[in-house]
Structure formats: C-alpha cells, structure tokens
Amino acid sequence: MKDARRASIWFIALIAVIVAGDRLLSWTLSRVLVRSQFRYSRLYRGGIDAQVLILGDSRGVHSFYVPAIEELTRLRAFNASYNSMSMRIAEAVLMDYLDRNRAPQLAIIEVTSVAFEGELTSELRTYAEFSPRLSVLYDEAHPSAAIAGRAFHLLNLNSGFYLEALHYMRRSDQDWINHSAMPPELRNVAPAQWQLPTPSNLAALNRMIAALRSRGVEVRLVLAPYRPAPSNMADFAQIVGRSSGLPVWNYSGAVTDPEEFADTVHLNEHGSRALLAMMKRDGLFGMTEHPPRF
Amino acid sequence: MPRRPSNHPRMRFNSLAFLVFLPLFAAGYWATAGRVRLWLMLVASIVFYAWWDWRFVFLLLFSCIVDYSLGILLENEQDDAKRKRLIILSIAVNLGLLGFFKYFNFFAGSAAQLTRSLGLGVSYDALKIVLPVGISFYVFKTMSYTIDVYRRTEKAERDLLRFSTFVVFFPELVAGPIVRASRMLPQLRHDHRFNFERMVSGLTLIASGYVRKVAIADSIAPLVDIRFAHPEAHNALSLLIGVYLYAFQIYCDFSGYSSIAIGLARIFGFDFGINFDRPYFSRGFSEFWTRWHISLSSWLRDYLYIPLGGNRGGTLRTIRNLMLTMLLGGLWHGASWTFVAWGALHGAYLVVQRFIAPIYQRVIRALRIPAFASNAFLVLFVFHLTCFAWIFFRASSFANAWQVLTGILDVHGMHIADIDNRGRILKCVAMVAVLIAFEAATFLPKRRKAVLATSPDEKVTVSAHPLEASPAMRLAFIAACVWVVLIFGSFSGNNFIYFQF
Numbered sequence: 001m002k003d004a005r006r007a008s009i010w011f012i013a014l015i016a017v018i019v020a021g022d023r024l025l026s027w028t029l030s031r032v033l034v035r036s037q038f039r040y041s042r043l044y045r046g047g048i049d050a051q052v053l054i055l056g057d058s059r060g061v062h063s064f065y066v067p068a069i070e071e072l073t074r075l076r077a078f079n080a081s082y083n084s085m086s087m088r089i090a091e092a093v094l095m096d097y098l099d100r101n102r103a104p105q106l107a108i109i110e111v112t113s114v115a116f117e118g119e120l121t122s123e124l125r126t127y128a129e130f131s132p133r134l135s136v137l138y139d140e141a142h143p144s145a146a147i148a149g150r151a152f153h154l155l156n157l158n159s160g161f162y163l164e165a166l167h168y169m170r171r172s173d174q175d176w177i178n179h180s181a182m183p184p185e186l187r188n189v190a191p192a193q194w195q196l197p198t199p200s201n202l203a204a205l206n207r208m209i210a211a212l213r214s215r216g217v218e219v220r221l222v223l224a225p226y227r228p229a230p231s232n233m234a235d236f237a238q239i240v241g242r243s244s245g246l247p248v249w250n251y252s253g254a255v256t257d258p259e260e261f262a263d264t265v266h267l268n269e270h271g272s273r274a275l276l277a278m279m280k281r282d283g284l285f286g287m288t289e290h291p292p293r294f
Numbered sequence: 295m296p297r298r299p300s301n302h303p304r305m306r307f308n309s310l311a312f313l314v315f316l317p318l319f320a321a322g323y324w325a326t327a328g329r330v331r332l333w334l335m336l337v338a339s340i341v342f343y344a345w346w347d348w349r350f351v352f353l354l355l356f357s358c359i360v361d362y363s364l365g366i367l368l369e370n371e372q373d374d375a376k377r378k379r380l381i382i383l384s385i386a387v388n389l390g391l392l393g394f395f396k397y398f399n400f401f402a403g404s405a406a407q408l409t410r411s412l413g414l415g416v417s418y419d420a421l422k423i424v425l426p427v428g429i430s431f432y433v434f435k436t437m438s439y440t441i442d443v444y445r446r447t448e449k450a451e452r453d454l455l456r457f458s459t460f461v462v463f464f465p466e467l468v469a470g471p472i473v474r475a476s477r478m479l480p481q482l483r484h485d486h487r488f489n490f491e492r493m494v495s496g497l498t499l500i501a502s503g504y505v506r507k508v509a510i511a512d513s514i515a516p517l518v519d520i521r522f523a524h525p526e527a528h529n530a531l532s533l534l535i536g537v538y539l540y541a542f543q544i545y546c547d548f549s550g551y552s553s554i555a556i557g558l559a560r561i562f563g564f565d566f567g568i569n570f571d572r573p574y575f576s577r578g579f580s581e582f583w584t585r586w587h588i589s590l591s592s593w594l595r596d597y598l599y600i601p602l603g604g605n606r607g608g609t610l611r612t613i614r615n616l617m618l619t620m621l622l623g624g625l626w627h628g629a630s631w632t633f634v635a636w637g638a639l640h641g642a643y644l645v646v647q648r649f650i651a652p653i654y655q656r657v658i659r660a661l662r663i664p665a666f667a668s669n670a671f672l673v674l675f676v677f678h679l680t681c682f683a684w685i686f687f688r689a690s691s692f693a694n695a696w697q698v699l700t701g702i703l704d705v706h707g708m709h710i711a712d713i714d715n716r717g718r719i720l721k722c723v724a725m726v727a728v729l730i731a732f733e734a735a736t737f738l739p740k741r742r743k744a745v746l747a748t749s750p751d752e753k754v755t756v757s758a759h760p761l762e763a764s765p766a767m768r769l770a771f772i773a774a775c776v777w778v779v780l781i782f783g784s785f786s787g788n789n790f791i792y793f794q795f
Contacts, residue, residue, distance in 0.1 A: 003488055003489060003490040004488060004490075006490045006765075007488070007490050007493055010490070010494065010765055010769065013769060014769050014772060014773060017769060017770070017773045018773045018776050018777070021773055021774075021777055022777065022780065025777060025781070029781075144310075145785070152780050154777060154780035154781045155780050155781075157781060158780060158781050158782065158783065160717070160718065163717035163718065163720075163721060164717060166717070167716075167717050
C-alpha cells in the first residue's frame with residue numbers, strides 16, 4: 001500500500017512537471033519562432049509593407065521570384081505562397097496578413113490550387129497559436145491531433161515549418177526558388193488533364209477577392225506555366241474566371257524551354273524571370289488606378 | 295490467404311489502442327493474483343496479438359500445445375533414441391511453421407529461378423502467404439525450450455496455462471527479445487507484488503525506448519526511405535548520409551522496441567534481460583555480437599554455433615561454423631538473398647577478425663599507440679564495416695544495393711547544396727549526436743553503475759545510464775523524454791522494423 005501511495009504521488013508530480021515544462025518550453029520556442037525571417041513568422045509578427053502580395057501553392061513559390069519582381073517593377077513584394085497550400089488555407093493566411101500588415105496595392109493569386117485540398121494545415125499548426133483561423137482549419141482536418149496539441153503545446157511546434165523558421169533566423173526566405181533544370185526523363189512527358197476546381201476552394205477564392213477589393217487592392221488571377229501544359233487549362237481558366245468575375249491570365253503554355261523548368265509543374269529561376277517579363281509586358285503589374293503611395 | 299487492409303489499426307507500442315490497453319491490463323494485473331493473474335496475462339496477450347490478425351492466434355496456440363506436450367514427453371522418456379525422435383519432431387514442427395510461412399515462397403521462387411537459368415523452364419507462381427507477426431520470435435522461444443528439456447538443463451513445464459503465458463506474454467510476443475524458458479518460467483511461478491522502484495525504473499526504460507523509436511528512428515525513416523527508393527536521384531554525400539542514418543534508424547528502432555518491452559515487463563515484475571548494449575561502441579565484431587540483439591545472438595551461439603562445434607575442431611571447422619551461423623542468422627531476418635549477404639558479410643568479418651586481431655595487437659604494442667587511440671580507431675572501423683553491411687540489409691535487391699554503393703563511390707557528387715531536406719537531416723544528426731554522447735557518457739566502466747537496480751545487490755540486466763537512481767532524477771529524465779518526443783517525435787504510426795522479421 002505504501003508503494004501504491006508513493007506511485008500515485010510520483011505520477012501526479014510527473015504529470016505536473018511534464019505539463020509545466022511543456023508550457024514553459026513552448027512559450028520560449030514560440031518567442032524564437034516569431035523572431036525568424038521565415039515568411040510566416042514575418043507575416044504573423046506583422047509590419048510587412050509590401051506593395052505586391054503573392055499567394056498560391058508551390059507553383060506560386062517557384063513562379064514569382066521576389067528579387068526578380070522587385071528588380072523588374074521597383075515594387076516591394078512579399079510571397080506568402082507555400083507548397084500544397086489550398087485556397088481555403090490561403091484565405092486564412094491572407095486574412096491574417098491583412099489583419100497584421102499594411103494592405104498591398106496588388107495581389108497576385110496563382111489559382112492552380114483551387115483544384116486541391118492541401119495538407120499544409122498540419123505544418124501551419126505551428127502558427128495556430130497566433131491565428132484562430134488556422135486553428136479552426138487544423139481542428140477540421142486533424143481533430144485528434146488538435147486535441148493533443150491543446151493538451152501539449154510542444155506538439156504544435158513539432159513541424160517542418162519550425163525547422164524552416166530556425167533555418168531562416170537571420171535571413172529572408174523570399175529568394176527561395178528552384179535552380180535546377182528539368183531532368184531529361186521528364187522532358188518528353190505527354191500532357192495530362194488537370195483536376196478541375198472544387199466548389200469550396202472557388203468559394204474561398206471569391207471571398208479572398210472580395211476582402212482584397214474592399215481594401216482597395218487590385219487582384220490578378222494567374223495560371224503559371226506547365227511543361228507540357230495540361231490539355232484542359234482553357235476550361236480550367238474559364239471556370240475560375242466565371243466564378244470569380246475576374247479574368248484569369250493563362251500563362252500555362254507560355255514557357256516552353258525545358259531549361260526554364262525544374263520539373264513539369266514548377267519553373268526555375270530562369271523560367272520565373274521569363275514569366276515575370278511576360279507579365280510586365282502584359283501590364284499585370286500596372287495599376288488601373290493611380291497607386292496612392294507613388 | 296487475403297492480405298488485411300494496411301490501414302487496419304494494429305496494436306503497436308506507439309499506437310493509441312495500446313495506450314488504452316496498457317492501463318486496463320495494469321489495473322487488472324495488480325488487482326489479481328495466482329492463476330487468475332496468469333489467465334489475465336494469457337487472455338490479454340491473445341487480445342493484443344489478435345488485434346494484429348486473429349487468424350494467427352490458432353497458430354500461436356498450436357505452437358504452445360505442441361511444444362508443451364513434447365516437453366513433457368521428452369522429460370518422461372528415458373530411451374535416448376525415442377528422445378532424439380521427439381526433439382527432431384519438435385524442431386521439425388517449429389522450423390516447418392517458420393519455413394512454410396516465412397520461406398516457402400523464397401525457396402520455391404529461388405529454385406524455379408535456378409531451374410530457369412539452367413534452361414529447364416520451370417515456372418512458379420508465388421503463393422499468397424501472409425507472414426504471422428512475431429513467428430520468428432516465438433518459434434525460437436519454444437524451440438529453445440524443448441531443446442533445453444531434451445538436454446535436461448530445463449525441467450518440463452507441466453502447467454499448460456503457465457507455459458502458454460510464457461510463450462504469448464505480450465511485451466515480447468511480436469518482436470522479442472527472445473526470452474528463454476529458463477529465465478521466464480521461474481518468474482511465472484510466483485506472484486510479483488507492486489514495487490514502486492521497479493515501476494519507476496521500468497518507466498525510465500519505456501521513456502528512453504519511445505525517444506529512440508518515435509523521436510529518432512521515425513524521424514530518420516523518411517530520409518532513408520527516399521534515398522534507397524531513388525538512389526539515382528541523390529548524390530554521393532546524400533547517399534552516404536542515408537546509410538549512416540539507417541545505421542541509427544535500425545538501432546534506435548529495435549533497441550527502442552526492446553527497451554519498451556523490457557521496461558513494461560519490469561513494471562509487472564519480470565526481468566527480460568538485456569537486448570542491446572551500445573553496439574556501435576564495439577571494438578570488434580565478436581564484441582558487436584555480444585552487444586547487438588543479444589537475445590538472438592546468444593540463441594544462435596547456444597543452439598547453433600556451439601552444437602556445430604563452435605571453435606573446437608580446428609580453424610577450418612571454426613570458419614565453417616561461424617559462416618553457417620551468420621548465414622542462417624541473416625536468413626532469420628528475412629526471406630531474401632540480401633539478408634543472406636548481410637549475414638555472410640558479418641560471418642566474413644568474424645572470420646577475418648580471428649586472423650587479424652593478434653597481428654593488430656602486436657602492431658599496436660610495437661608502435662606504442664595509446665589504448666585510447668587504438669580503441670577509437672577500432673570503434674570507427676567496426677562501425678563503418680557495419681554500415682557497409684547495412685546497405686545489403688536495407689536494400690530491396692542486390693541491384694538496389696549496387697546502385698547505392700556506386701552512387702556513394704561517385705566522388706564528384708559531394709555538394710551539400712544539392713541535398714534536399716537539410717533541416718530535417720540536421721535535426722536527425724543532432725539527435726543522433728546526443729544519443730552517442732549519452733551512450734558514451736555511460737560507457738566508461740566506472741559509470742556503468744547499477745542505476746536501474748532497485749537494490750545494490752540486484753543483478754542489473756539492462757543498460758545503465760548516467761542518472762542516479764533516485765526517483766526524482768528518474769522523474770526528470772522521463773519528463774525530458776516526453777518533451778523530446780513531443781517536439782521531435784514522428785506520429786505517423788510507423789511500424790517497428792523488426793515486426794517484419
């Protein structure tokens with residue numbers, strides 16, 4: 001009986017130490033997280049004053065090379081895209097951006113991701129502490145893990161994003177882009193059909209456009225290049241355009257040189273520069289109204 | 295036999311089902327005594343096993359009944375010829391089960407391939423045989439029991455309930471350690487009272503096991519998997535990192551499982567012995583095999599190497615016995631020639647060591663090289679040869695192993711900038727470095743004190759670690775392990791590697 005009593009006390013002490021350490025460590029690590037120069041640390045820290053905001057999935061990351069945009073347009077740019085970011089997640093990120101940072105003058109949205117439900121919520125849970133919107137999405141996608149994350153806050157910091165944040169403690173990640181060229185085995189791949197948009201993502205896109213326009217932000221919907229371009233991209237652009245009421249700038253077949261791609265769906269730095277030059281030529285960076293800060 | 299869906303929620307030590315199962319079992323265990331407790335252990339272990347695949351429960355019970363009966367017959371029988379026939383029957387049944395479920399397709403397929411290469415044109419369609427989880431472990435356990443009874447070094451167990459509980463006890467059922475009857479049956483003959491110190495030391499082992507498995511092995515797993523799946527897409531440095539990481543993945547995976555199993559048993563009053571003792575600090579391959587998967591290597595030594603003649607009978611016989619033991623040890627791990635190659639490499643290492651070790655010692659003495667430097671060199675040398683052998687163990691085929699090896703030898707591909715997931719690699723390397731430092735800190739003999747013992751006289755059969763024995767220190771250690779698992783753990787529910795064996 002004596003041993004059982006000792007065990008009970010010891011267990012209570014163990015749980016207390018575990019919980020106290022969890023709270024203390026997670027608080028400390030969260031403070032480190034928001035000091036990083038990683039894109040989402042900057043976004044949730046606030047104070048970004050970009051004139052061009054870019055949103056999208058991995059194609060958004062590798063199509064819109066921020067240093068090239070800034071060279072080409074003399075506008076400050078911020079790319080908030082990330083691999084596997086669906087439009088519903090992009091909506092939460094955008095709303096958080098607008099809450100914490102100065103509204104941009106122009107938002108470029110790479111719309112490929114209206115077709116997918118991304119898995120990025122499990123990574124973005126790292127920032128859920130700063131965003132009720134992300135927290136809701138995470139609860140919806142991973143209900144059990146969300147409960148565990150509320151019990152042990154350290155679990156929310158157990159992510160690739162936290163490692164990225166550590167990696168970018170002292171320098172910005174806005175120059176992140178593919179540098180390699182498409183491997184030979186991918187150069188003769190036959191065109192495929194691209195998945196068509198989902199209603200929930202289209203609705204999220206429409207809400208994003210409405211939120212941006214209500215703040216006077218001009219919106220450009222863009223389809224970045226593929227190689228080869230899927231055969232149904234015109235239909236895809238039409239569906240998105242009809243739903244959003246905005247034209248979709250379809251560059252899906254605009255870049256053809258395999259040296260300008262890293263793989264069949266992602267441009268590399270050269271490809272991104274080529275695309276951005278085309279976009280400038282087509283006037284996508286121009287404002288229909290006189291920008292207030294020029 | 296149809297394969298069950300891969301997403302079936304199996305009861306692993308790192309599953310939610312087990313977190314529910316364990317407290318229920320513990321409550322029942324401490325609330326009962328005597329035969330009721332044995333029944334509880336048996337039924338709970340069968341439930342644990344049935345969670346994997348209920349159909350194989352019958353196979354497990356069949357194995358229990360056969361060896362229980364043969365054990366009694368062996369003890370009762372006085373006629374040596376009849377006893378010999380009985381032990382042959384026991385070995386045939388056990389190896390027959392293992393051979394059919396684990397090796398039938400392998401040998402039949404290899405034979406068909408051989409005949410085809412000889413132009414005989416024999417074709418073979420593989421049977422759909424599902425490998426019963428844990429069969430390699432429980433078959434070796436029951437086989438060693440009947441052999442011990444045959445040798446009259448062990449008394450036959452006449453209580454079927456106790457014998458079955460020995461065979462199926464859940465902590466060691468699916469992936470070892472292979473706890474022999476001589477260790478386990480006496481512990482099942484009396485009730486174990488709840489002991490606070492044992493519980494704390496058991497939890498210490500469990501916590502360190504989860505760190506190894508969930509935080510280290512499972513974090514490393516995807517980095518290794520992608521390198522062995524597509525070696526052509528990785529440069530030499532990346533592949534080399536993959537091989538080093540695999541050495542620690544398999545070590546942490548299996549030693550983690552063993553640690554959890556030994557810790558669980560310890561909480562309930564049982565001593566399973568030690569299964570891993572910092573193997574990568576070995577200064578030779580014979581030492582390595584006294585530190586790696588000890589319950590298997592000692593089994594192979596006692597029931598294969600020594601009966602074959604061991605090192606008695608001259609150099610050639612010793613070489614033959616070493617090679618046979620290691621080849622079969624390799625084959626035990628899986629029905630593939632790559633496992634046989636892995637065993638052959640270790641056999642060759644042991645053979646070469648027998649010849650080189652005396653010369654090496656003479657050179658060291660002649661050059662007056664300090665023991666520390668010599669030991670450090672040997673540890674690194676043995677580790678690298680072990681890593682070389684792991685390539686064959688991990689590769690899906692010889693072609694795959696060759697791709698990895700040639701990729702590593704491409705010295706032009708050593709650019710760190712071309713390696714993906716550098717952050718994740720760095721995280722894994724950091725954890726491995728901490729593990730090595732932790733093990734090194736407990737390596738010096740003076741530090742290898744019996745910190746897990748509950749009394750100074752208790753024979754400690756688990757790896758010591760540098761914490762003092764106080765429950766407060768252990769509490770801090772366990773809390774730290776939980777934090778490490780929370781922040782670094784991978785919760786994708788990865789299987790333990792040794793479940794496939």
